[in-house]
Amino acid sequence: MSWITKQQLADMPAISAPEVERALDIAARLVIGNLPDFTDRFPKAYSENGFYDAADNVDWTTGFWTGEVWLAYEHTGKEQLLEAGKIQMDSFLERVEKKRDVETHDLGFLYSPSCVAGYKLTGSQVGRRAALLAARELTGRFHEKGEFIQAWGPLNAPDNYRLIIDCLLNLPLLYWASEETGEERYRQVAERHIHTALSHVIREDFSTWHTFFFDRESGAADHGATCQGYRDGSAWARGQAWGVYGTAISYRYTRKEEYIPVFEGVTEYFLSHLPRDLVPFWDLEFGDGDEQPKDSSSGAIAACGILEMAKYLDEKKSAYYREIAKKLVKALADHYAVKDPKESNGLVLHSTYSNHSPYNTCNHYGVDECNIWGDYFYMEALTRLYKDWQVYW
Numbered sequence: 001m002s003w004i005t006k007q008q009l010a011d012m013p014a015i016s017a018p019e020v021e022r023a024l025d026i027a028a029r030l031v032i033g034n035l036p037d038f039t040d041r042f043p044k045a046y047s048e049n050g051f052y053d054a055a056d057n058v059d060w061t062t063g064f065w066t067g068e069v070w071l072a073y074e075h076t077g078k079e080q081l082l083e084a085g086k087i088q089m090d091s092f093l094e095r096v097e098k099k100r101d102v103e104t105h106d107l108g109f110l111y112s113p114s115c116v117a118g119y120k121l122t123g124s125q126v127g128r129r130a131a132l133l134a135a136r137e138l139t140g141r142f143h144e145k146g147e148f149i150q151a152w153g154p155l156n157a158p159d160n161y162r163l164i165i166d167c168l169l170n171l172p173l174l175y176w177a178s179e180e181t182g183e184e185r186y187r188q189v190a191e192r193h194i195h196t197a198l199s200h201v202i203r204e205d206f207s208t209w210h211t212f213f214f215d216r217e218s219g220a221a222d223h224g225a226t227c228q229g230y231r232d233g234s235a236w237a238r239g240q241a242w243g244v245y246g247t248a249i250s251y252r253y254t255r256k257e258e259y260i261p262v263f264e265g266v267t268e269y270f271l272s273h274l275p276r277d278l279v280p281f282w283d284l285e286f287g288d289g290d291e292q293p294k295d296s297s298s299g300a301i302a303a304c305g306i307l308e309m310a311k312y313l314d315e316k317k318s319a320y321y322r323e324i325a326k327k328l329v330k331a332l333a334d335h336y337a338v339k340d341p342k343e344s345n346g347l348v349l350h351s352t353y354s355n356h357s358p359y360n361t362c363n364h365y366g367v368d369e370c371n372i373w374g375d376y377f378y379m380e381a382l383t384r385l386y387k388d389w390q391v392y393w
């Protein structure tokens with residue numbers, strides 16, 4: 001088993017501007033082609049044999065599809081995408097008003113790329129109202145004891161008194177709500193969660209814990225554990241990628257200088273544990289020579305985070321990180337992206353949602369398939385490279 005060396009990484013090609021445009025054209029065309037199936041309903045979180053089934057607006061992932069619709073709308077200006085986006089925002093409003101499947105910290109994943117995006121792009125009051133209701137629900141999951149937003153399950157459940165690294169991407173919804181309403185509370189909750197999360201999920205070598213538990217009585221930090229990674233002490237590829245984007249987002253909103261070296265450390269750990277083709281295995285413990293599935297979505301997520309952070313760094317670092325992101329995106333566009341709808345109704349092949357191992361606690365599904373956030377973040381990364389993009393997060 002081996003990982004890419006610094007020199008090999010430096011020698012990898014970066015995506016060019018015409019290649020970005022071509023890849024985005026293809027992605028937008030595929031999204032438009034899927035509208036008949038996915039306007040009143042949504043793609044499931046993961047494909048089966050390369051194809052997503054349609055599902056109701058439940059689970060934590062439907063916002064990514066609406067996000068793809070908005071990105072395709074931005075790219076093409078096509079009216080049918082605008083109409084689909086509006087129909088889907090109605091569905092998101094109904095979901096939060098009826099409190100259907102909203103007992104989760106994933107409200108940011110659900111409502112930022114769908115409703116905040118729709119509000120920013122079209123001024124939709126439906127989108128605004130839905131996203132504000134979702135933000136209010138999300139603050140309800142904040143624990144004063146421990147100072148974190150509980151990830152999963154009923155509040156205070158003894159086996160779930162924990163945060164997970166993924167949650168950093170749910171917090172932009174709170175910053176947006178604070179700006180919209182002028183209410184400080186949203187921002188304060190986000191800031192306190194970031195502080196707690198970054199104090200505990202980052203290990204000394206800048207690998208990351210997927211989940212971190214706290215004591216329910218005292219709020220004291222207890223222990224880290226994995227759910228979807230290979231084993232407790234390993235670095236789940238997507239957790240590390242959420243860490244890359246999460247630290248960039250944390251810096252975007254707090255401008256705390258101490259988060260810059262955290263971003264750099266987490267990112268370098270990710271980069272130094274990639275295989276030769278720059279698309280991670282599902283856990284960074286694995287490298288070339290291991291018979292393990294890939295998680296292409298992690299490459300897309302990390303590319304987006306790197307491009308976000310590159311905006312705030314000095315010229316030299318910014319150029320370095322932009323170049324790295326272009327390499328990650330080229331690897332996906334050339335070898336993993338779907339080009340023909342007969343092959344799949346997703347955008348990026350070879351992702352892994354939840355791979356059960358003898359040492360983890362997750363169920364087994366969506367292994368070596370498309371997943372809907374991988375598709376979304378691939379399009380987001382291309383859009384970030386294509387133009388100066390107004391972020392949905």
Ligand code: GLY
Nearest residue numbers: 166228238239353
């Ligand atoms: N946030 C859940 C996952 O990345 O699978």
